Amino acid sequence: MAAVANFVKRDDRYKTEKPYLYHGPEQEGFPHSNLIYEESPLSLTDLRHVLDFKPTMESHGFCFIENKSKELPTLVDESNSQPYAVEMAGVLKKLLNATLVLPVQTRLRSSNKEEQQSKNRAPAGTEAHIDTTMFDAWPRIKMLLTPEEQDLVLSGKYRARIMNFWRPIINPAEAFPLAVLDPTSVDYSNDAVAIDQVAPMGAAETLYLKSNPNHRWYWKSNMTPDEAIAFTQYDTHPPEGRLNQIGHCAFRNPAARPDCPPRRSVEARFTVIEPAPYEKPTTLADPHPPEMLKQPWREFIHLPENPPMWKPSFAREDMQVLEVA
Template sequence: MGAIAVPEIEASIDFIADKFNDEKPFYFHPASGAAINTEEIQLSNIIWDARSVRLHSMRDANLSLEKNGFCYVQHKSNYLPYDGAPTEITTDYQMETERMMQSYFDAEFVTCYDYRRRKNSPVTVEAYDPDDPQHVDQVAKGAHVDITIGTIADFVTRLLTPEQQIQYLSPEYRIRVVNTWRSILPICEDRPLAVCDYHSIDPHDLIPTDRVYPEWLQEIYHLRYNPKQRWYWLPDQRADEPLVFISYDSQSGSNARYCAHISFDNSLAAPDAPPRQSVETRTLVVTRK
């Protein structure tokens, strides 16, 4: 079955419920190995609102990172197994991602500061280790954006030296946080990624949410459902077709400044399709305006 022959499908996506007017949504990640009694400790107050959403194909669509907040590119990694075999994601892959970002954006400075491998399989609370980049995490839940505009300034300053802050945090430069997401199986059928067109999102539907870790606090956006949202996916995404999408852009205007995203159950996946395995990166990209 060719991907181009499947222009759109229906899928269920979890959105955050419209109930958080008086309390802030959160979820808590205990330390690895911590004995947590979930009957006594509330790990999350989030309530999900599952909605059926139409997903349009990215293939042959007139989409761009600048306009819509996401795209896919042709790029074969030299440091991934492509067959799902157990492997560590090395600094070589980080550096390869940095070279890809530098070339794509003609960037003056890049640093790939985070990478995560995910598999569509359960991970217990006790086994989860947020401090271990080699930990194979389960797929994320709920449509979301990885960072909020309110927390980006502190976040960026932690990634730059004092000298770099003086140079790059000035009106002459544009700061982006850019994600890549790719399958490490030949074809991604199980739990592919869905992304939402930036210009179809009402900012009022972005709900700041706390991710509470043992040693730090991270704020992200979860997305409320809105029928005006327009969602896309990449049918039969190959391992050499990484998705690239924006988590933050300092430039305001007609450009996309973030990309809401989430994986979904693919009704077109073969019954014996292997569980999704993917690797994602987050990179700070600095370009001169």
């Protein structure tokens, strides 16, 4: 039995109709999604057993690290996640030698359906995806930046990244572990499709992936709470000028024991700012071009004018300790 994940099916409907996911109450005659998925096997490499290959942030846009968190044992839910997020921002600042690291959001996940309902845990997402698109990135990046910092990023003199930091909680991640996709193995123009993420008060855009046998996926078996993955979701100054957005997903692990504990994990998202390794013009603040595809959800959902796309979980004034003078 192969390890599998869910991918967007290559279907002709998406030549005229944009895929969407609706996160809101049921509405008669309005399906929550028009996505068609297909299960596909992953070409997986377990880095636990490949000691001579160590991907780095600059070479691959992701890395696996060892890190024992002091705050992880106190993490109960997202409402008390700020101490953990601040601690991990410090880890990222040191890892990347960054000027500024700002926690934006945290999310606790579980592969247990009862926990998802009773404790409001997000499911372990088995859809291969990237959290943002080029046009979605700037609203996320600027949320916690001062006008002066925004100008530095828009000038191209400063590099801005959206980063994720993922680790298991309590138990090793045996069931539904996380895998990350080598960006050098992706044909983004053919393998990625923009998805509208729609809520009653706003909409945003993410990328979902189509299966491709050329994709190279990496994971570490039985990751413990003392191990983590840092990976890029957007980068204004990617190495060698290539795209640097890391696809990721949970997958059905055929080696997992039937009675193993459910996967419990936490992911924290950050905005990272530092002097750019090279100068280049930016189009970050450009508006999204007119949508050429039909957006079926617009027949049912009428958003307010200038709706918010993302809301940070943390306030900037609580994060000043992470800045470098």
